[in-house]
Amino acid sequence: MSDAQPSSPPVGGTIRRSLVAGLALTFGLLPLTLPLALLPTTPAHAAPSPEGDGQAALVDQEDQRLLQTRAVLAAILQAGGVTAMTWKQPQIYGSSHGKTLVLPALNTDQPYTMADLIKYGGKYVKKLPDGSYLLGIHVFVSDGASLLLQSSSGPLTLRMGSIPGAFSSIVSFGGKMTIEGTRQNPVRITSWDFRAGKPDTDPNDGRAYIRAVGGEFHMKYASTGNLGFWGGRTGGVALTGTDRPSSEQKHLTKEQRHANKKKRQQENENRGSSGGGPGDIEVEKPGGTATHVPAADLVTGSIDHSTFNGNAYGLFVSGSNQSKVTNVKIANSLVDGLVMHRFTKNATIENVTVSGSRGDGFVLARATEKIRVTGAAALNNGHNGFTVNGTALAEGPSASGESLETFGDSSINNSRAENNGHYGVELLGGDKLSVQNTQIVGGDMGIVVRSAATRVQISGNRLSKQTRQGISLRDGVKEASLAGNSITGARTGIYLRNSSGRLTGNVIKGATAHAITMIGNADGTEVRSNTFEGSGTSAISTSRADGKIKKHDNNTDRWDDTASLWMKARRYLKPMNFIWASVFTVVIVSMIRSRNNRRRFARLGRHPYALQMPMEERKVWRLPHRGDRQRGRPPAGPVAEPVGAPAGGSGGVRRSTTVTVPQIPVPVRPANPNGGQSNGAQPRRPQPHGVQPNAQHPHAPRPNGAPAGAQPNGAQPNGAQPNGTWSAGQPPRQGLPQPERGGV
Structure with a gap:
């Protein structure tokens, strides 16, 4: 066994790989220069690493392919001659990014059909035994051209080739694309991996897609499945405007050419007969620098009674005006369901159901306005049901001047x-x-x-x-x-x-x-x-x-x-x-205290503001003294205020006057019956009995025969005037009344 030679691959495996390579080369899905030994032997949907970068690179390649195709077509038509006449017929254009069937504008109003794709696509468009069609090439519908996909005899099924490393697409650039079926004969479009015999469900290596750049797009009674990858414009079915310069070689009808000629003549008449000369420069008003889409380059379209299943983006619309999406079902999108992207305005969305998307169901992105969503349903989506973003494109100065x-x-x-x-x-x-x-x-x-x-x-x-x-x-x-x-x-x-x-x-x-x-x-x-x-x-x-x-x-x-x-x-x-x-x-406490004070003052029998009264208005209280009881003087109590004394008192007679002393109650111990003061007795508060105006001080000297309480010689209290007022020079004394000595 040691000298055994390496075993050769099985004959069946070699034949199978050769057949696959032949089909791939036949349908233009792989570069023609790829050696058979380098055909992929890995599983059909091996993801590149990293998968995100690989898909983004494929999107850039698609953009470059479209620009190259458009630029070559415009240059040839502009040059004129035999070459231009040749390119006015459908041609297959080859580039480093694959082969493209270019459908230029015709001088008739008749659109291109599925029969024309078979006629001009040659080996890249085949009819399969089950009646469906396999598309193995990119299709480019140029400005002014029209493509109609429908079948009057029965349902139309178009399988767009999609294998690892190569896929097909249908793109209209300024043209008109119509996918129109009927309720009885709908149009079905799907990606197709002919090696596996089923739709391509892996977007990591790119998948087939449909896109309208400017112009018009209409779809009715159609269904699409498993289309698109990575970006919105390659996400499945996309309607996008363009901010790139419009082609100078636009296809015009006879009426449009006559209208333009009349317009030029009118402008020449307005400028004068000279019309300018060699070297003259025509100055036009500059436009703004903010990103915008000219009205002529906006895409308009309508989609009705159609379904989208398993696309990267179910339906993507950008740079559109007055588009209508009605009676549509979108399911199982890999990113978002229905996306209205930048510069989409005045769109109508009615009776659209989006379910099972990994991202949002409906997205109305920034720079969209006046979009009406009515009767829509967002069911079981991975993120939001509806997302509406009205924020500005920039928060300040930006490189693009947004x-x-x-x-x-x-x-x-x-x-x-x-x-x-x-x-x-x-x-x-x-x-x-x-x-x-x-x-x-x-x-x-x-x-x-x-x-x-x-x-x-x-x-x-x-x-x-x-x-x-x-x-x-x-x-x-x-x-x-x-x-x-x-x-x-x-x-x-x-x-x-x-x-x-x-x-x-x-x-x-x-x-x-x-x-x-x-x-x-x-x-x-x-x-x-x-x-x-x-x-x-x-x-x-x-x-x-x-x-x-x-x-x-x-x-x-x-x-x-x-x-x-x-x-x-x-x-x-x-x-x-x-x-x-x-x-x-504070108010409540004050009220309660005031009520208690009134009760206490009523119980004591004195005015609550007695201490604030003037001194001359207060009652006089006699202070207790131990000698008062020995001399038999009256007990402590209020002292009567003298009213007056007889006039003409003799000299040398001691006179005394009484003054009003503040009413200050002083407790007095009661006298002991044995002649001494009882130590165990409690002090007694004397009760005032009011002021007695006619009472005389009990110890004031009285003249013989004078009535009790009269002053001798009519004397007044010390410092008092006959009218009862005090003189300014002698203020009233305070405390107990003191006798006043007479002159010698």
């Missing part, structure tokens, strides 16, 4: 989003975006609005079974209007973070945290006439919000407040509430 203007006026109406992986609907920036009368089931959140969107309208929607929040406004949303929405089963019904809006007439059921939560700056927000049912620490949470918030006429009768006593107390422990509570407490 505008800072936001986009908007797009709407989603009467649609449905169910069980999508992320959000039901996401609105990013923009102005006047709206979601109305739409049913959203499941998802992490129902409707999310963020990135400083303005004047968003969200009304009449029905949301249920969201994990976290039903409707969320975040990151600078202003002037939003949320009205008449029904939210059931979300942990938080409506969530606002650094955003504001008007929330009116919404019904929130089954919330387990809050019906409405506000965080950050919510100035200008109004919450009115909403109904809340559920349980949580509060129906409307504003503890972490700032700004002026209006809340009124909301129905919380069926809201179960589960907050603890401390949490409830914290709701009211705010600075202003504390200040007002302190004010009311």
